Amino acid sequence: MIVHRSDWEQAAARLQAGEASLVALWGEPGSAHMALLDQNEIHTLSIACDGGRYPSVGRLHPPAIRLERAMRDLHGLEPDGLPDTRQWLHHDEPYRFLPAEGESLHQIPVGPVHAGIIEPGHFRFTANGETVVRLEERLGYVHKGTEQLMAGAPLERAARLAGRVSGDSTVAYALAFAHAVEAASGVEPPPRAVWLRALMAELERLANHCGDIGAVCNDAAFVVLHAQFGWLREQVLRTAARCFGHRLMMDCVVPGGVRADLAAEGQHALRVLAALVRSRFPELVEVYDNTESLKDRTVGTGILTPALAAQFAAGGYVGRASGRAFDARRTPGYAPYGELEFDVPVVQAGDVNARVWIRVREVGQSVALIEQLLAALPTGSIYAEARPSAGEGLALVEGFRGDIFAWVRMRSDGHVERCHLRDPSWFQWPLLEAAIEGNIVADFPLCNKSFNCSYSGHDL
Secondary structure, three states: OEOOHHHHHHHHHHHHOOOOEEEEEEEEOOEEEEEEEEOOEEEEEEEEOHHHEEEOOOOOOHHHHHHHHHHHHHHOOEEEOOOOOOOOOOOOOOOOOOOOOOOOEEEEEEOOOOOOOOOOOEEEEEEEOOEEEEEEEEOOOOOOOHHHHHOOOEHHHHHHHHOOOOHHHHHHHHHHHHHHHHHHHOOOOOHHHHHHHHHHHHHHHHHHHHHHHHHHHHHOOOHHHHHHHHHHHHHHHHHHHHHHOOOOOOOOEEOOEEOOOOOOOHHHHHHHHHHHHHHHHHHHHHHHHOOHHHHHHHOOOOOOOHHHHHHOOOOHHHHHOOOOOOOOHHHHHOOOHHHOOOOOOOOOOOOHHHHHHHHHHHHHHHHHHHHHHHHOOOOOOOEOOOOOOOEEEEEEEEOOOOEEEEEEEEOOOOEEEEEEEEOOHHHHHHHHHHHHOOOEHHHHHHHHHHHOOOHHHHHO
């Protein structure tokens, strides 16, 4: 919906008042777009940027600040009243980190190159002794120009790009893109394809949660559980490869359906995996819960308050560990989850331990969902070709980190005119800065891993 300046500013005021949640904020030459979650529905607003300018949303609603900084760098759109005008994606000039005042403060720069095999990001700590007074992140080092690459791309190439925004969420991104394209073109995928997509999504969630729980234990120097949870993750990935031909199930979800059907041995392999996780996973969780030296590191560490989680509309385990009961599979919801039974676990503590326990409970939910999907898997075709037609569509899909947003505008020849993809990490990275304050420097890896934000998904 194209709106006037006053309507745009009124929407920003509603975000400030907590009457709606910011889903996405993006631009293109001459226009800015905003998606809001209001009364469990997503509404989009568009405003013409006369002279390349528009009213800043971040002026009233801080979660929009980084998004608007990125829009300046990508499209030259100038948000009037933006509190922070530093470049975000461009790294061709010195960066002014925010100052901190007080006695006996010192700074610790970390990155962007790290010791482990992880993506680049710079973290600037200001500390008093070992206590962190302020953390500020500088990201954008893995900016790939995904939106520009997708502009004008054939549908197949755009779908491949969507699945590579963040490799650990390839199913979720491909699904969000497919949903948006299907909404734009009026294509309805066959029921069997819809259920196979959900199978893939729950396998992806299962693998990542197992890996994350083990990695948190590793950062607390409990390597035995790291190895055991890593072994479980490996079994999930091997099962995915047997069922769908690729460990990460990359390029398996496409607009119109899925690329390949479940392998002949797939049902058996998935039932064996479900039985394995049901028998082995609780034993490992019991070790975690009964190891006091491990819990001493995770309980009360890196607390994110429910108020901040709500203000930033934090998705996934980050939000649910701090009291925000939101799951895109339920709200606004999409098939086939309306036909399935599952719980959305929520706790209030907001610490590292809470984020671990949300993952633990979601593992159980994913196993139960896989079993339900197998029990009622429809027969029939797995693909309906998307018809070339002009139109716009959007979607919100629940990835393992949280909700992933996709918006697409299609041309009449079946090519993508414009596409925007928003990772949950856009709203989670700033919250990590808040959660680490008052903790010791040595607990940062633990806090960081409990958030496990995506660099690639954020930097696009």
